[in-house]
Amino acid sequence: MTDSRSPTADSAPASSPVAQPPLLERLFRLSERQTNVRQEVIAGVTTFLTMAYIIFVNPNVMAAAGMDKGAVFVATCLAAAVGCLIMGLYANYPFALAPGMGLNAFFSYVVVGEMGYSWQVALGAVFISGVVFLLLSVFKVREWIIDSIPISLRQALAAGVGLFLAIIALKSAGIVTASPATLVTLGDLKSSDAILAALSFFLIAALAYRRILGSVMIGILVVTVIALIMGKVEYAGLFSAPPSMAPTFMQLDIAGAFEVGMISVIFAFLFVDMFDTAGTLLSTADRARLLDEERKLPGMGKALMADSSATVVGSLMGSSNTTTFVESTAGVAAGGRTGLTAVVCAGLFLLALFFSPLVGMVPACATAGALMYVAVLMTSGLSSIDWDDITEAAPAVIAAVMMPLSFSIANGIALGFITYAVIKTLSGRSRDVSVSVYLLAALFVAKFIFF
Numbered sequence: 001m002t003d004s005r006s007p008t009a010d011s012a013p014a015s016s017p018v019a020q021p022p023l024l025e026r027l028f029r030l031s032e033r034q035t036n037v038r039q040e041v042i043a044g045v046t047t048f049l050t051m052a053y054i055i056f057v058n059p060n061v062m063a064a065a066g067m068d069k070g071a072v073f074v075a076t077c078l079a080a081a082v083g084c085l086i087m088g089l090y091a092n093y094p095f096a097l098a099p100g101m102g103l104n105a106f107f108s109y110v111v112v113g114e115m116g117y118s119w120q121v122a123l124g125a126v127f128i129s130g131v132v133f134l135l136l137s138v139f140k141v142r143e144w145i146i147d148s149i150p151i152s153l154r155q156a157l158a159a160g161v162g163l164f165l166a167i168i169a170l171k172s173a174g175i176v177t178a179s180p181a182t183l184v185t186l187g188d189l190k191s192s193d194a195i196l197a198a199l200s201f202f203l204i205a206a207l208a209y210r211r212i213l214g215s216v217m218i219g220i221l222v223v224t225v226i227a228l229i230m231g232k233v234e235y236a237g238l239f240s241a242p243p244s245m246a247p248t249f250m251q252l253d254i255a256g257a258f259e260v261g262m263i264s265v266i267f268a269f270l271f272v273d274m275f276d277t278a279g280t281l282l283s284t285a286d287r288a289r290l291l292d293e294e295r296k297l298p299g300m301g302k303a304l305m306a307d308s309s310a311t312v313v314g315s316l317m318g319s320s321n322t323t324t325f326v327e328s329t330a331g332v333a334a335g336g337r338t339g340l341t342a343v344v345c346a347g348l349f350l351l352a353l354f355f356s357p358l359v360g361m362v363p364a365c366a367t368a369g370a371l372m373y374v375a376v377l378m379t380s381g382l383s384s385i386d387w388d389d390i391t392e393a394a395p396a397v398i399a400a401v402m403m404p405l406s407f408s409i410a411n412g413i414a415l416g417f418i419t420y421a422v423i424k425t426l427s428g429r430s431r432d433v434s435v436s437v438y439l440l441a442a443l444f445v446a447k448f449i450f451f
Contacts, residue, residue: 028092028338035337040094043336044344047096049214051327054080054098055352056220056359057367058319065108065119067318070243073359075099075317077349078245083310083322084346088339091302094331095284096345097310100323101374102161103272105168106409107320111265114407117256122265123248123315124257129269130311130321136274137304146278148434153416154275155381156396160403160412161272162378167404169371172364173197192230193365196223200369208373213330216370223366232365237357248318264447268410273321277307280324288332326377391427395420414444 021037030036059072076099083097111122136142146154170176175194179185187194200223207215227233257266281304285297292298303324310322331341382400386392399416403409421441424433 024340027089028340030338030340033337035335037340039335040338040340041344043094043331043334043341045348046213046334047094047325047328047331047336047341048345048348049217050330051096051098051325052214052348052352053216053220053370054101054325055349055355056217056362057101057370058099058104059359060362060364060367061104061371062108062119062320065112065122067119068243068247069360070356071245071248071318073356074242074245074353075248075314075319077242077353078317079310079314079319079322081346081349082313083306084342084349086306086309087303087324088342088346090339091299091306092339093281093285093290093299093303094288094336094338094341095281095303095324095328096331096342097307097322097324098349099314099319100273100276100321100325101371102165102276102378102409103269103323104320105165105371106161106268109168110408110410115261115265117262118253120251120253121256121259121262122320123252123318124254125262125266126269126320127252127254127312127315128257129266129273130308130315132266132270133274133308134305134312137301137308140301142274142278142301142304145436146275148436149275150392150395150420150432150437152385152392152396153399153420154279155384156399156416157272157275157413158279158381159379159396160400160416161276161409162375163400164375164403164407164409164412165371165378166375167407169197169368169375172371173368192232193363193368196227196232196363196365197368197372199223199226200366201372202369204369204373205376216373219373220362220366220370223369224362227363227366228361233361233363236361239354240357242353243356245317250316251318252315264410264414264444268408268413269321271413272409273307273311273323277304277324280326280328284324284326284328284332287329288337290337391420391423391429391432394423414447417441418444 024030024037055073055076058076059069062072063069080098087093087095087097107122111117112119173194174187174191175197176184177187200219203222204216204219207218212218228235281297281300285291290297307324314322385396395416398419399412402415403412406412417437418441421433421438424430
C-alpha cells in the first residue's frame, strides 16, 4: 500500500554461496530459494519500514469507535507480529501482515458510528469472518469463490475501499464537510487541521515518487513534529513499557455479531479481506518469482491460513481484520525470498511496542494524509477494468462509488453484485454470471427488502 514505483525483484542483490546457519537453512530453505540471512534481514527491515505507518494510523482510526488507543496500539503490533510469524514459520513466504486499511475505517465509522453497534459486537463480526475465512482455506473452497467472482468486481471492491478511505480522510481533516443543500461541500481550507493533512499527503506522495524508504511514516512523523511545535499536541516522550491491553483483550461480543443485521457486515469483512489477500499474495509472489508454471503460488493455502488465523487472533486482542500488505513487495525487491523476511518483520513489530508515547502524540490530521495516499493506491485497480464492455464497467463503477456515497463498504459490495447479475442477464449474457454471483445477488436483494 505504499510505493507502487518500487523496483522489481529483478533488481534484488544476488545471493552469495556462503553456508547458512543449519537451523535457519532447515526452517526456511535459504539455499533452495537462492538467498541468505543478510539478504533476508535487509528485506525484513525494508518491509517493516514501508508498512510501519499502520502502528500510527490504526489506533487513531479505531479510537473513533470508542476503543482505548493504547490497547489498540498493542493489539496492532501483536496481531502484526503473530501474522508475520505464522506466514514466516508455517508458510515460509516473505509476506508481512498487519491490520488492514479500509476495513478498520469501515469498523469504526460505519459498523459502530453509523449502524450503532458496539465495538465489542464489531470485533465479534471480525472474529466470525476470520473463522469463516479459515474454514474456507482448510476445506479449499476459497479457490472456487475467488475464481467465480468476476475480475471487474474484485478490482472495484479494492477501488471502492480506496474511495471510502478518501472521504473519511477528507472528512476527518475538515476538508470536506456536510451541507444541507448539496450533502457535502468544501470545508475551511485555512484551518490548521486541513493545512497539516494536506501537507502530510503532499510529503508522502513526493517522497514515494522519489522512492524514499518509509515515505508514509516519514510524512506522518514530520507533520506530528510540526503539530507539536504549534502546540496542537503535547510531548509525551518516545519510549515506555507497552500500555495495558486489558481494555480490548477478549472483549469481543460474538453472540451479538450473529444478529441478522450483521450478516452484510460479516460478508464485507470476509470478501474484502479474502480478495485483497489473494491479489496481494499473487502479485507479490510474482515479483519474487515464486509462482509455478501455471502462474499459481505453491502452498497458497498455507499463506491464506496464516492470514485468516491472524485475523482471528487479532480480533481476540482488539483489532480489525489482519491482512497481507502489498508493502511486502518492497522487501521482495530488496531480496526477500523466504519466511525469514516475515519473521524479521515480526520482531520489529514487537520492538515497536516500546514506542507507545510517540504513537499517542500523532494527531488525526497527520494520519489523514496517509489515509488519502493509501486511497490513491487502492483506486489504481480501476485501470484494469474493461471499459469497452459496459456489462463489466457499469457494475464496477456502481460498486466503487456506492461505498463512499452510501458510507458503507457492505452496501457497495451488495449493489455491485446485484448490478452485475441484472445487467448481464438483461444483456443476454447470463452465462457470464456464476452460480455464486447469482446466489449472493439474491441474498443481497433479500437483505435490502427485509432487513
